[in-house]
Amino acid sequence: MDRYHEMVMFEALSERPSLASAARRLAVSGPTVVRAIARLETRLGVRLLQRSTQGVVLTLAGSAFMADCSRILKEIEDAEASARGLHVKAQGNLVVLLPLLFSRYVMTPLLANYMDAYPEVNVFAHYHDRFPNMNEEGLDVAVLVGHLPNSSLIARPVGFVRSFVCGSPAYLSAHGEPTAPEDIRNHRLVATQAFRDIVQWDFQKQGFPTSVKARSRLSCATVQAAVDATANGAGLTRCLSYPLYDYLMTGRLQRVLQPYELPALPVHVVYRERRRASMRVRSFVDFIVEGLREHPAMRPDAL
Structure with missing residues (x-):
């Protein structure tokens, strides 16, 4: 089995660390998944899973490798979509990170409106009040409140809060x-x-x-x-x-x-790729940027 298929087998554990559920997700037998991960661990020389009577959990090395697998497989998916011309249409899975409170008060209606406008995009929203490592976490887009650290991310300002x-x-x-x-x-x-x-x-x-x-x-x-x-x-x-x-x-x-009052904190919509970004990423960024720039809560000095 080549490296790609081994990574696919391992990444199938991302939703839930269960060998049985990974096998069902891939429509293969349980022993097939077990053998693939065993070969992967042998080749890498590290334990990716910790097995017990309660099931399996990812080791530290396994968690890091899982993030890399998810990112690489997604890039392969995007490359194939581009070759098929699917970058001209917004569809597929989109992983976004949103600040928890900000999402409750500002983002929720925008998310609902985006899904109405782009019914073929499935949005997986993570809620955390922190700056993420978008590559390691496999994130497509994030809305961040505060001054951004230096990075290669593309950032579009949408307003500020106080x-x-x-x-x-x-x-x-x-x-x-x-x-x-x-x-x-x-x-x-x-x-x-x-x-x-x-x-x-x-x-x-x-x-x-x-x-x-x-x-x-x-x-x-x-x-x-x-x-x-x-x-x-x-x-x-x-x-x-x-x-x-x-x-x-x-x-x-x-x-x-x-x-x-303290100086205002900027709010940005950030993503990883400019011209290579898929249509689902570009559509989401453009839609959310426009909606946030028009939202009166992004202009607190007007209150």
């Missing part, structure tokens, strides 16, 4: 509006992390970064819970602007300490 401090009009009327960062120590603060009795909020004062530590009165396990509690008069909270957009536009929350 970190806001806000409170409900009723709370601010009863307790007064803070006029300087230090004033938050005299307010009830709502933390956006569970079991956090001390918060440290960063600001910018006369062009220089500063931070204020203060005790929170309420700690919430999610940002949404903190925002809802704040809108109901629990105190002041601080988070990125996009979860606050609807609350600020409807007047349920009011932005405070604006002169001390």
